[in-house]
Amino acid sequence: MYYIFCEICVKTIIEKIFSRGAGKDVKPGDYVWVNLDLVAMRDFGGPNVIQEYESMFGEHPVFNKKRVAITFDLHIPARNEKVAINQKLLRDFTVRQGARLFDINTGVGQHILLESGLVKPWDIIVGTDSHMNLLSAAGAAGFGMGTTDIAGAMYKGKLWFHVPKTMKIIIKGKLQKFVTAKDVILYILKYLKTDGALNRAIEFSGETIEKMNLSERITMTSMVTEMSGDIGFIQPNQEVIAFIKSRTEEKVETITSDPDAVYEKVHEFSVDSLKPQIACPHSPDNVKEVTEVSGTEVNQVFIGSCTNGRLEDLKSAAEILKGKIIKRGLRLIIVPATMEVAKLALKAGLYEIFLSSGAVVTNPGCALCTTGHPGILAPGEVMVSTSNRNFIGKLGKGAQVYLASPATAAATALTGVITDPREV
């Protein structure tokens, strides 16, 4: 057992993980230094990390070269000279230091770490991506951090943390057809708002959650960032543990909260009659039912991202697009999260469906996350995106971005107006 620091066994998952990481019993409110299992950075932020690291520590070896990973997922392949220089800096660093490199042919960083067996329950992982917390779908504590934190983490293999209180979100009921994990988390965001989980950990539970597969769990946990939560855990089920075990030689031990764990708050949601949800401009918590805004004209649809770029997400879109052609004048951009997802999608015949429908399918990565990417909108244009944020200006000045599920996005691509997927 990892977990031996149990004076009173009434701990939530985050309290257990930080107790193990700190080597002593911790409680909410404590400031603690914890050992890290993995330090990651990406092509964005990574170059700044290396500059800071080397200006402070020079050629000093990183704390453990096997536990430092660099993933390229944002500006791939390099779109201009500045980006190319940044990427070279990272590649050269991995050669000098022996750290792991996942180059432009891999995909979204957190997903690559998961697929590569570098993530398991109980791990504490930091990286330069605010959606590192989606690793909680595998029972690990992932935290997005700035470049100075990552440089310090790479040097010491330790960082300071403030132990958060935990809130519990229970979700009950059976989802209707074309109502997905994305609709559930948008519905929760509508009530908790963008600061509803500020400085808090969440534990999701209930029958709806227990049945969710890894992709759905990733969708749920990635959007905890949009509630300003530190992290949102889902206790791994057998399928998740089997996925992790199939990727690593290391011992895999599941994690649960104690039966008498103390929660600051408990929220309960029933989703039996939940309808497809959509976050309207310009905030992820400006959530309505899709039917309330159906008919709104759309110029572009994006299916992908760290939130909705898994195989199951692509399958959900393909089910709607199969044998059909997207609305003339609309652009549909589809981006698998990783190369593994892309290969499986190819094998499953999804590329045939997408390409025949008129979609552009690009190489795996983050794609339409922020400005600076191919696919940015002109002023006044409207996009339906399966990503996680629709902040003003994030995808082009004057653009309007709606957030929805892959099913809603695909239905919208067919009609050219925001469309409830149950109606196509």
Next chain:
Amino acid sequence: MIIKGKVWLFGDDVDTDQIYPGKYLPLTDKGEMATHAMEGADNGEDFIKQVKKGDIIVVGKNFGCGSSREHATVAIKGIGVSVVIAKSFARIFHRNAVNTGLPILELGQVEKIKKGDVFEVNIENGEIKNITQNKGYKAKPVSSLEMEIMKAGGLLAYLATAETAEGYGDKETRGIKGVI
């Protein structure tokens, strides 16, 4: 440390794309980053033109939500802002501020503060004098561990100097005891 400066106001949920638009992410020069501080926010362009060294930013809840970009704190500090006072900060922004030495304070009531008010701020105990309105406020300063990191000149300087034979156990313990 006492800071005196003029207030700039921004609203609730000001995200990192407003503080530092994503298109400037490839920049690695801190001076260059500073020229884009708050560029995506309402009145951000006026701010960039008119802000003076030592000025103070006062905002609502959840300041700095969104991405992990440290450019946000680096740019605000770089353009000369002496302290950011918010109802609450997003987690990563809060950490980045501590690690890069941008002073921050949490203040429950910010509604009656006006643009251009002149403040005198004590970073360590959180006492604020609004000289223009002749009022006083009590803000929540960062924890003692965070203050130590800031005083050391940021996280990397702290890690480089805090080492003892046992790692940095002393500081560690002090940090935990000094919880606020």
